[in-house]
Amino acid sequence: MTTTLLEVDDLRHTYRTRQGDQTVLDGINFDVQRGEFVSIVGPSGCGKTTLLRTLSGLLRPTGGTITLSGNVITGVPKGLAMVFQDYRASLFPWRRVGANVEFPLLGRVSKAERRARTLESLSAVGLADAADKYAWQLSGGMQQRVAIARALAMRPELLLMDEPFASVDAQTRSDLEDLLLRVREQFDMTILFVTHDVDESVYLSTRVLSLSKAPTVKTADVPVPLTFPRDQIHTRENPSFVETRSEVARLIRQASPGGLAAAAGAH
Amino acid sequence: MESSRPAVLTASKSIGPISPPGETGSRIESTRGARANERTVVAARGVAGVLCFLALWEVVARYDLLPRDVLPPASTTLVHAAQLLGDRSFLGQIGSTLWAALLGYVLALAIAVPAGLVLGLSDRLHAATATVVELIRPLPPVGLVPLLVLVVGQGIEMKAAVVALGCVWPLLINTIHGVHSTDGTAKATARSFGWSRGTVAIRVVWPSAVPSVLTGVRITVSVALILCVGAEFIGGSRDGLGSWLLQQSMLPGGIDTVCAGVVVAGALGLLVNGAVTALERRFAAWAHREDS
């Protein structure tokens, strides 16, 4: 029934800088099945952004292979869209909202199709009225919705998101989480979501991967035993939610420097 | 190279067209009406400034604070200037200067903008050419006039060459600066669309660089006029505003005509500047937005 969309095999990356080499990814392995929502959590600086950049083909890893829909990735693959944390810099300020959303489709689909998809995507994020504004005239949460709409317009099989909700306030963040779960159903996407918020990872996902500090390996692969649709109040009260979030939090603590030392001392 | 960057930045800040000085601190409603009002106020201040200047000039001349044969009164000069605008031969001279300046300027743009894009995009080429550019750049274009006269004569080619030599470097440096200031996330976003580097350059890097290129244009357009007149002066051109001024200054009582000619030239500079401001409003307004 399930088919594998993404296979990551012994992925390694070493940054070569003037100060010396720094190994960030030290052999990462995981698969993502179609339809999954996988969150990746890990301490700051462990290489989550580096991982997403290699998966999106923006950065060529120094080792290992990434396979998307059976094809080994060598550049930016088709069927993939990326949402960046820095929505301000990711939206082009000289283009209006609608023009930003259709931008990736230029030269690829007809004008009528572009217009239809732009409207559909903006409606899906509740911003159909904002098409003629400039992104910088909108609030932060609205800007990130524009970035999501643009990703939707690309009709990706796999959506990569790098801490997309890290710079908005708590209420906006909850709204954006629920919006993301809605459009995931509507557009039938597989999502790989980086966050350092444990609650968020459990609330959104079908599975949570946790990473160690650099040089980084995968330390855990935790399925989330919760059904959809999820609800900000009820899901978070659910004993399974509480249990899973505690487990993930424990795993992250063990992966952080203090946690490792404590674990070694207890050994 | 490093030292030139802050200068470019200050230039773009201090003469940015939309936020007038003193009002940057307060957040202004960016509605059309407010913008228009703001513009009217700025224009009114400008007119007031000009009137004060003219009044001062008139007083200085009328009460002979400076000798009459050095500075005729403002009123006389303005009337004279108005007469000049009806004078076909004078207009011909202006036209000749403008044509040469335009030619030189287009040449400068045609070299600086593509070269700036390429050098901005390729660090290797940039490093390879930086020393040569720094070596040639400080050469004063007007100082090259004698050499240019020998090579291409005293005509329009010489004038255009002086203009191009003077304008090409600020245009080049501002274009490179614009390319360099393209946001890294913006480029990464564009590449995540699956676009090639060439497509990213055309669709993202170029639009990002446009405001900086226009800052370069603003800095250089009036310089182009000045250089052209200077080249006519020094190079002994037979036509153009520079040679006209030189001839008039040698006639008895010619100082009146010279002053009037200078006023017309100043007004011309103002017009050109206005055109650049309009361009910036149209193509670089987003770079002067108030969102942060």
Ligand SMILES: Nc1ncnc2c1ncn2[C@@H]1O[C@H](COP(=O)(O)OP(=O)(O)OP(=O)(O)O)[C@@H](O)[C@H]1O
């Ligand atoms: N272009 C680069 N060149 C050299 N080192 C880099 C580069 N990008 C990232 N690094 C280093 O690699 C490590 C991992 O960075 P990365 O941004 O992937 O971490 P992250 O997990 O996304 O962190 P955060 O949670 O703070 O976003 C860091 O130590 C960082 O300094």
Ligand SMILES: [Mg+2]
């Ligand atoms: Mg990161």
